[in-house]
Amino acid sequence: MKDLEPELKAQVVELCNKAVEAQEEERFHASNRDLQKVYELLQEPKAEWKAYTWxxxxxxxxxxxxxxxxxxxxxxxxxxxxxxESNKNAYLCLRRGQCALELEHAELAEQLLSRAFELEGKELFEDEHSKYLKLAKQA
Structure with a gap:
């Protein structure tokens, strides 16, 4: 994985901090605007940069x-x-599974939600709609 040049890294860190702050304030569009700016700052191939998956x-x-x-x-x-390594991250499995369910990909949703449940248990589902935990337990 590549690291950023110091000047570019400073810009990226500032934008990421703004994005996280906006996300914490539930200003999701604003957060994505800042994250999109970060995305545009990265040179190709973007996937080789540290923190790209984040x-x-x-x-x-x-x-x-x-x-x-x-x-x-x-x-x-x-x-x-x-x-x-993403399939070992309970939160990523949860979110991807939730999206799959909302898009009516029930089989994939069941696999991902049950994986999230196996990795972290019902605590991960506490703030989520009960339908997700119900499906996770079916597997």
């Missing part, structure tokens, strides 16, 4: 929070394609 995951999560399930699903798919 960037794409954060964008996906913002889309999910805005009920933009297809956009979120596509971003999560990219993360899982780029990072083989």
């Amino acid at each position: 960037l794409i995951s954060s964008m996906a999560d913002n889309h999910f929070e805005q009920d933009e399930y297809l956009a979120a699903f596509e971003k999560f798919e990219e993360v899982f394609t780029l990072d083989a």
Whole structure:
């Protein structure tokens, strides 16, 4: 994985901090605008930069929070394609599974939600709609 030049890294860190702050304030569009700026600053091939999967995951999560399930699903798919360790991240499995369910991909949703449940248990599902935990337990 590549690291950024110091000047570019400073810009990226500042934008990422703004994006996280906006996300914490539930200003998801604003967060994604800042994350998109980070994305545009990265040189090709973008996937080789450190924290690229974090960037794409954060964008996906913002889309999910805005009920933009297809956009979120596509971003999560990219993360899982780029990072083989993603299937060991309970939160990523949860979010990708939730998107799959909302897009009526029931079989994939069941696999991902049950994986999230196996990795972290019901605590992960506490703030989520009960339908997700119900499906996770079916597997």
